Amino acid sequence: MEFEPVIGLEIHAQLLTDAKIFCGCSAKFGAAPNTHTCPVCLGMPGVLPVLNRKVVEFMLRMALATNCRINPECSFARKNYFYPDLPKGYQISQYAAPPAEHGWVEVEIHGGKKRIGITRIHMEEDAGKLMHDERNPVSMVDLNRTGVPLIEIVSEPDIRSAEEAAAYLRRLHETLVYLGICDGNMEEGSFRCDANVSLRPRGTEPFGTRAELKNMNSFRNVQRALEYEIKRQQYVLEGGGEVVQETRLWDDTAGVTQSMRGKEEAHDYRYFPDPDLVPVVIDDAWIEEVRKTLPELPLEKRERFVRDYQLSAYDAGVLTTSRALADYYEEVVKLSGQPKIAANWVMGDILRFLNEDKKDIRECPIAPSSLAGMIRLIQEGAISGKMAKEVVEAMYKTGKTPQAIIEEQGLVQITDEEALAKTIAEVIGKNPVQVEQYRAGREKVFGFFVGQAMKATQGKANPQLINDLLKKMLAPDT
Amino acid sequence: MELNELTIHELLDRLRAGETSSAEITASVFGRIDAVEKEVHAYITLMRETALAEAEAADERIRKGEMGALTGIPIALKDIFCTKGVRTTCGSRILENFVPPYDATVVTKLRAAGAVFTGKTNMDEFAMGSSTENSFFGATRNPWDRDRIPGGSSGGSAAAVAADECIAALGSDTGGSIRQPAALCGVVGLKPTYGRISRFGLVAFASSLDQIGPFTKDVEDCAILMNVLAGYDPRESTSVPEEVPDYRRFLSQGIESWKVGIPKEYFIAGIDPEVEAAVRRAIRVVEGAGAKCIEVSLPHTEYCLAVYYIVAPAEASSNLARYDGVKYGFRSGEGRDLLEMYKKTRAAGFGAEVKRRIMIGTYALSSGYYDAYYKKASQVRGLIKRDFDEAFTKCDVILTPTTPTPAFRIGEKTDDPMQMYLSDILTISTNLAGIPGISVPCGFTAAGLPVGVQFLAGHFQEGRLLQFASAYEKHAQIEKRRPTL
Numbered sequence: 001m002e003f004e005p006v007i008g009l010e011i012h013a014q015l016l017t018d019a020k021i022f023c024g025c026s027a028k029f030g031a032a033p034n035t036h037t038c039p040v041c042l043g044m045p046g047v048l049p050v051l052n053r054k055v056v057e058f059m060l061r062m063a064l065a066t067n068c069r070i071n072p073e074c075s076f077a078r079k080n081y082f083y084p085d086l087p088k089g090y091q092i093s094q095y096a097a098p099p100a101e102h103g104w105v106e107v108e109i110h111g112g113k114k115r116i117g118i119t120r121i122h123m124e125e126d127a128g129k130l131m132h133d134e135r136n137p138v139s140m141v142d143l144n145r146t147g148v149p150l151i152e153i154v155s156e157p158d159i160r161s162a163e164e165a166a167a168y169l170r171r172l173h174e175t176l177v178y179l180g181i182c183d184g185n186m187e188e189g190s191f192r193c194d195a196n197v198s199l200r201p202r203g204t205e206p207f208g209t210r211a212e213l214k215n216m217n218s219f220r221n222v223q224r225a226l227e228y229e230i231k232r233q234q235y236v237l238e239g240g241g242e243v244v245q246e247t248r249l250w251d252d253t254a255g256v257t258q259s260m261r262g263k264e265e266a267h268d269y270r271y272f273p274d275p276d277l278v279p280v281v282i283d284d285a286w287i288e289e290v291r292k293t294l295p296e297l298p299l300e301k302r303e304r305f306v307r308d309y310q311l312s313a314y315d316a317g318v319l320t321t322s323r324a325l326a327d328y329y330e331e332v333v334k335l336s337g338q339p340k341i342a343a344n345w346v347m348g349d350i351l352r353f354l355n356e357d358k359k360d361i362r363e364c365p366i367a368p369s370s371l372a373g374m375i376r377l378i379q380e381g382a383i384s385g386k387m388a389k390e391v392v393e394a395m396y397k398t399g400k401t402p403q404a405i406i407e408e409q410g411l412v413q414i415t416d417e418e419a420l421a422k423t424i425a426e427v428i429g430k431n432p433v434q435v436e437q438y439r440a441g442r443e444k445v446f447g448f449f450v451g452q453a454m455k456a457t458q459g460k461a462n463p464q465l466i467n468d469l470l471k472k473m474l475a476p477d478t
Numbered sequence: 479m480e481l482n483e484l485t486i487h488e489l490l491d492r493l494r495a496g497e498t499s500s501a502e503i504t505a506s507v508f509g510r511i512d513a514v515e516k517e518v519h520a521y522i523t524l525m526r527e528t529a530l531a532e533a534e535a536a537d538e539r540i541r542k543g544e545m546g547a548l549t550g551i552p553i554a555l556k557d558i559f560c561t562k563g564v565r566t567t568c569g570s571r572i573l574e575n576f577v578p579p580y581d582a583t584v585v586t587k588l589r590a591a592g593a594v595f596t597g598k599t600n601m602d603e604f605a606m607g608s609s610t611e612n613s614f615f616g617a618t619r620n621p622w623d624r625d626r627i628p629g630g631s632s633g634g635s636a637a638a639v640a641a642d643e644c645i646a647a648l649g650s651d652t653g654g655s656i657r658q659p660a661a662l663c664g665v666v667g668l669k670p671t672y673g674r675i676s677r678f679g680l681v682a683f684a685s686s687l688d689q690i691g692p693f694t695k696d697v698e699d700c701a702i703l704m705n706v707l708a709g710y711d712p713r714e715s716t717s718v719p720e721e722v723p724d725y726r727r728f729l730s731q732g733i734e735s736w737k738v739g740i741p742k743e744y745f746i747a748g749i750d751p752e753v754e755a756a757v758r759r760a761i762r763v764v765e766g767a768g769a770k771c772i773e774v775s776l777p778h779t780e781y782c783l784a785v786y787y788i789v790a791p792a793e794a795s796s797n798l799a800r801y802d803g804v805k806y807g808f809r810s811g812e813g814r815d816l817l818e819m820y821k822k823t824r825a826a827g828f829g830a831e832v833k834r835r836i837m838i839g840t841y842a843l844s845s846g847y848y849d850a851y852y853k854k855a856s857q858v859r860g861l862i863k864r865d866f867d868e869a870f871t872k873c874d875v876i877l878t879p880t881t882p883t884p885a886f887r888i889g890e891k892t893d894d895p896m897q898m899y900l901s902d903i904l905t906i907s908t909n910l911a912g913i914p915g916i917s918v919p920c921g922f923t924a925a926g927l928p929v930g931v932q933f934l935a936g937h938f939q940e941g942r943l944l945q946f947a948s949a950y951e952k953h954a955q956i957e958k959r960r961p962t963l
Contacts, residue, residue, distance in 0.1 A: 039580050043800045045573065045681040046560045046582060048714050078796050080843070082820055089799020141804070270843035272852055275686035275793055277715050 003199040003237060005230045006207055007159035008119075011172055012150050013182040014126060014190035015058045020147035021125050022049030022092065027149065029188060033131075033142035041147035043087030048276050051076075055149040056280060058181040059099060059123050060290040062151060065175050065297055066118050068103030073281050074122075076274040081267050084141050085128035093152075094122035095271040099282060105175070106299065107167040116168045117156030126150050157196070157207065162226035166219055169193060173219075174298045178323050186217050193222050198243065199233045208233075209243040213257055216250045225250040229257050301326055309339035318347050325361045328368055335372030338379065345371060345392065353396045365399040366392070374402040381462050382406075410460075417469070420453075420461055424469050427452045439476050446470065481506035482642045483960070486551050486699040489645060493540055493550050500540070500550025503645070504533035504594050507552045511596070511643045514963040517624055520638035522557045522567055522615045524597040532594040539592065547706050549592030554644035556635045557598035558605060559585055559690075560679040568681045569603040569613040569631075572801045572808045572827030582679020583711050584648060584690055591706045596644045599634030603829045604798065605655055605683040607631050608901045611892055612831045619888070620663060621961035622927055626885040629659030629901075632693070636663040639693045640928075641963060646703060647693040652683050653786055654880075654905025656691045657917035661880035661930025664919045664959075666694045666947070669905075670704065671937050672912035673718035676711030682797040684790035685716075687909040697918065697948040701725035704940060720938050728945035734768030736946065739873030743779035744904055750883040756921040756929040757879045760954065764877065764946075767953045774872055776865040781858050782907045783899060788842050788855035789910070794832075795839030801827060834895065863911040870936040875946050878904055880917040880930035904932065914940050918947050919956050926959075 020027050023040035040047045063070055077095035103118035128143040153172060159165045173191060176182035184191045198210035213229055216222045228250075233243050247266070248257040296304070298320050305316035305326075320326045325346075332342040350371070354364060374391055377383050383391060383406060394405045427449060428435055438445040453466045481489065481503045492498045508526055515521060529552065536550035560566050560578035562585075567573045581589065588595075602612040610618040610633025618633045620626040621641040628637040632649030636659035639647050649656040651669035660667025668691045675690045682688060692703035705726065710719040740761065745754065761771055803809035803823030810822035828836070842851035869876060881901060891898040908915040913934055920931035933950070935943040 039578070042805065044560075044578065044580075044806070045566065045568065045576065045800070046558075046578070046677075046679040047580075048678050050713060050715050080796050080799060082799065082802060084802075084804045084816065087800060087805055089802060090796050268845045270796070270840065270845070270848075272792060272796070272843050272848070275684075275716075276682075 001238070002202045003234050004202040005160060005162075005226075006157045006198050006200060006210075007161075007165050007226060008157040008196045009155045009159065009165060009168060010194045010196070011153040011155075011169070012192040012194075013062075013153065013176050013184075015055060015149040015151060015181050016183060017052060017054045017058060017149055019052050019054070021052050021055050021123065021149035022147055025147065027147075029145075029190070031144055033140070034144060036144040037146070041087070042143060043089070043146075049092060049274075051277060051280065052149065055123055056099070056282065057290055058149070058179075059121060059151050060282070060287065061179045061181055061294060062153070062176060063100035063103065063121050064287070064291055064294060065179055066103040066105050066121070066153070066172075068100035068118060068121055070100055070282055070287055071097065072283065073097065073279045074099035075279040076123075076277045077271045078274045080270040083127070084139070085130050085143075085146070087128070087143060087146060091125060091127065092274055092277070093124035096273075097279075098122040099280065105168065105171050107164065107171050109164055109167055114164065116158045116164075119154040119156050121151055121153050124150050124152060162223045162230065165195065165226050166223040169219060169222055174321070178295060178298055180295070180323075186219070189217070192217070195222065195226060195229075197226060197229050197233065199230065199237060208237075209245050211243065211245070211257070212247045214247060214249055214260070217252075221250060221252055224255065225257055228255065232257065295323065309333065309343070311339065311343055315343050315347060318351075319343060322361065328361050328364070331368035332372045332375070335369055336375040338375050341375050341378075342372070345375065349389070349392050350396075353393075365397075366395045370395055370401050377402055377406070381464070384459070384463060386459065417465065420457070420465055421469055421473070423456050423461075424449075424453055424466070424473055427456055428473060435474065438474055446474070449474065480510070480642070482510045482552075482645070484645070485695045486548070486645055486702050489551060490549075494545065500533040500536040500594060501530070503550060504529050504552050504596075507596055507642075507644055510641070514621075514641055515643060517619060517963055518621055518637050518641050518643065519616060519618050520599055520628075520634045520641060520643050521554070521597045522569070522600050522613075522634070523565055525564060525595050526597075528564075529594050529596050536592055536594060546590070546592035547702065548588060551593055552596045552645050553588060553593045554596045554599050554635055554638045554647040555585065556601055556632050556647070556649045558601060558650050558681045559598075559648060560681065561585055561595070561598065564598065566598065566681065567615070568605070569601040569615065570801075570828065570832070571614040572823070573681075574614065574808060576807050578679075580679065583676035583713060584707055585679065587706055588648075596638075599632070599638050599647060601634055602631035602655075603832050604681070604794070605631040605650055605652055605688075606794070606831050606835055608654070608658060608898050609886075609888075609891065610634060610637075610659070611888065612829055614829060617888055620885045620927075621963055622664065623885065623925075626887055626927070627662070629662035629881070629885065631655040631659075632667075633659045633663075635693045636660050636665055636667065639663070639665045639695060640961060642960070646695070646699055648690060648703075648707075649693055650680055650683075650688055650690050651905075651909065652687045652689075652790060653909050654902040656693065657880050657905050657908075657915055657930070657932055658902060660693055660917040661919075661932070662885040662928065664922075664928025664930075664961075666697055666700050666916065666918055668692055668700050668704070668916040668940070668943075669908060669914060670708065670940050671718075671914045672909075673716050674720070674914070674938065674940065675707045676709070676714045676717050678711055678713040682793075684793040685797060686793060687786075687790055689909070697916075697944060697951050698726070698729055700916070700947075701729055701944050704944070708940070718938075723941050725941055725944050728941040729948040731945050731949075732768060733764065733946050733949040736764075736769040736875065737873040738764055738769045738771045739774035739869050739876040740771050741774050741776045741779070741869070741876060741878060743776050744878040746882070746903075748882055748900075749879060750923075752923040753879050753881065753883060753929050756923075757877075757931050760920045760931040760950065761877060763954045764950055767949050771877070772873060774869045774876065776862075776869060776907065778858065778862045778865050779907060782862060782910060783903055785855045785858045785862065785910060786902075786906045787838065787899065788851050789859065791835040791839030792842045792852050792855075793839070795836045795843065798828075798832070798836055803827070831895070859910050862907055866907075866911045866913055866934075866936070874935070874942065876934040878932045878934070880904060880932040884923050884925075884927035884929060908934055913937055914943050916943055916947050918951060920954065921956060922959065
């Protein structure tokens with residue numbers, strides 16, 4: 001029997017608000033343990049939460065970017081469970097009344113497009129972090145992360161392969177980062193993914209029993225874990241067994257998923273409306289205000305790059321992988337007027353330098369204006385393409401303008417026709433045998449003269465000019 | 479009369495006139511505490527040293543002419559309000575040594591108004607109880623009869639005011655925890671509208687029902703404290719940005735032609751005849767003052783207790799999850815792993831009633847039971863609220879007994895939770911509806927135990943409620959007695 005996987009993803013994205021969701025503490029990552037805390041996020045007796053409205057705004061950005069319907073009113077609920085990283089003994093989340101529902105995103109898969117539904121997006125608070133002493137039986141709790149805002153994005157079970165899951169995940173990731181609401185760092189946990197996977201005989205409707213996968217902290221791991229889990233369930237079903245409803249952890253080193261807890265041990269979270277918070281009312285005016293702040297999203301940008309700059313879909317894809325890169329590219333285009341040449345330089349040399357140094361485009365020492373200036377110099381014939389390769393490398397290393405580098409290194413292309421004609425006359429004079437051969441019809445010898453002329457000018461001559469002059473001066477009638 | 483026996487407004491007059499000092503008043507209060515506290519046990523923690531320093535500072539301000547609304551007045555706080563640097567136990571072993579690093583909003587407000595804090599008063603553990611017997615620190619005794627309970631859960635505050643161990647006190651009321659002990663101790667106790675006074679820093683029992691309010695010796699003092707306590711707090715989401723009137727302005731006005739609703743469901747079988755007689759006298763008093771009494775119906779009254787004992791424990795089971803031995807408070811040293819540490823800490827840290835309610839609440843919220851219990855209770859709660867909304871279209875205030883009986887004997891109901899729960903049957907509906915209610919003394923039983931009458935009004939009608947209560951107080955002329963201690 002052929003089986004079809006049914007996959008749904010749950011994404012948790014940490015929001016980049018300055019303050020936490022229910023108190024004024026900083027939400028920034030990386031501070032000394034327990035320094036970004038106050039009685040509210042420490043869950044002390046008698047304290048009360050007050051919603052940070054910026055969190056609602058960030059949630060709305062994602063909801064609008066993923067075509068969700070915004071509910072006019074939503075409320076918070078308590079998810080009750082005991083764990084030392086959860087100081088109140090409950091997490092404030094949203095349950096029965098989420099703010100955004102019925103959205104979708106489009107992903108490209110095998111050259112085609114597929115729409116993946118989004119069930120809901122809701123807001124909640126993050127928990128703290130436990131640190132275990134490896135030598136002593138001691139665990140410590142860092143509550144800096146407690147109360148950092150998260151949005152949870154739940155997909156419909158529309159995904160049919162590990163590859164589709166990865167494409168969906170990438171789409172959500174780039175959207176969040178584009179919107180400027182999440183830094184998308186999977187290793188630090190600011191972008192987390194859990195997956196629900198089941199199999200059903202192809203062509204049938206009812207879902208099979210699902211397993212929930214956790215602990216996949218990279219795009220690659222999500223894909224690997226899903227591939228493994230699909231095979232595992234297939235093996236179980238083909239052997240006549242039954243898939244057990246359970247939570248499974250991905251083991252990166254072993255490359256397998258392992259059972260963490262079964263259905264019987266599943267928590268009963270005892271959700272109920274949080275009486276300390278009032279319903280959040282989101283009116284049309286607020287939605288429109290947020291809509292106005294939405295940047296162009298990656299897909300729109302990609303399509304525009306293809307349309308306006310005549311780039312290939314591939315090139316447009318590379319240049320829009322981040323908003324900063326796309327902005328950089330567009331700035332170069334604006335200042336140089338050469339979209340295709342700009343694309344070649346940015347995707348070629350610039351990205352290669354950055355990749356070698358593991359740097360982000362925002363850290364690129366070459367200002368867009370410098371790169372555009374260099375492109376203009378090539379266009380004007382002031383430097384050759386070959387020279388430009390050296391110039392751009394020097395620009396990257398020193399951060400200087402192309403003009404400064406050209407002057408320092410004496411790289412100015414010889415465009416003085418009279419001076420060049422003199423040099424070429426000398427070259428012709430020194431090689432009478434080759435002149436004869438050329439005039440006898442051996443066209444190949446022309447290349448020899450170009451090479452000699454370049455050598456004589458130390459590569460500084462404009463190649464086009466050399467060509468023209470040589471042709472003229474080697475003509476039999478002179 | 480001793481200074482500690484006077485009211486806030488009497489003492490403010492004397493302070494203003496320079497006839498006494500806060501230091502003298504505070505010394506008088508602590509003198510009384512030294513004399514009677516052994517018998518009453520109203521306090522868990524006394525704040526003698528800071529109180530005397532605060533009194534000195536108050537006198538200094540008075541000398542400079544910087545008199546605030548409560549400058550120099552000794553006030554007691556139920557041990558449920560967080561006080562910076564002063565341990566806040568909530569009557570529980572689990573918080574026996576908890577010292578908050580912050581003040582509750584009401585504490586900040588009282589401090590800013592110049593109050594002197596005498597100490598933290600005894601209470602049923604986490605405000606769960608009607609007798610103050612559920613305190614880890616031992617029961618408080620009713621100043622009128624030390625074999626009897628003072629009511630609860632704010633029994634320490636009520637007893638402290640009744641025994642003149644402070645001038646006024648703060649309590650909290652989730653199902654009657656201010657009004658019931660006020661009635662049983664013969665003092666005035668007000669539970670304001672939900673959202674009127676900030677709950678920030680009030681250790682939570684049932685968040686949608688908890689409300690803070692004053693215990694005072696008369697209605698005027700109650701209005702003085704309300705002027706200080708009421709108002710919006712940006713630190714509390716359920717706090718309401720409703721304007722705060724000057725509550726004293728309502729006091730001198732009459733109640734002529736007011737309509738007073740008498741809900742037939744509140745004069746139930748099981749009500750003590752002496753209590754009923756005292757409340758019937760109160761009805762005649764307000765009629766004598768020009769009000770007109772009419773019968774009203776609150777048809778869902780019989781469900782109040784059931785709804786309350788779903789909603790309150792459900793919220794409590796979640797609110798009390800934070801006492802897990804990890805961050806602060808009591809932790810059992812035993813336990814080989816995390817789960818065992820949790821279990822042993824909570825088993826030893828909480829008393830029987832708290833554990834009972836955590837279990838009820840956990841059950842009511844459990845998967846498969848939520849709809850039948852919590853959700854249903856929330857729906858019925860809506861009906862109870864609507865009963866009041868409808869009743870208040872027909873009347874200005876509602877008059878009922880505060881409690882079905884006078885103070886009962888210590889130990890009388892400790893083995894029968896249901897009997898204990900029934901002592902709040904007349905006060906619980908107010909919290910479910912979120913409306914304000916006040917208990918005012920309306921006489922004594924033959925045995926000399928105080929009886930209270932309860933007045934209720936619509937949301938944010940504290941001004942009208944105080945107007946009615948002060949008119950009643952003036953016309954009733956209840957004999958001034960003091961407990962013999």
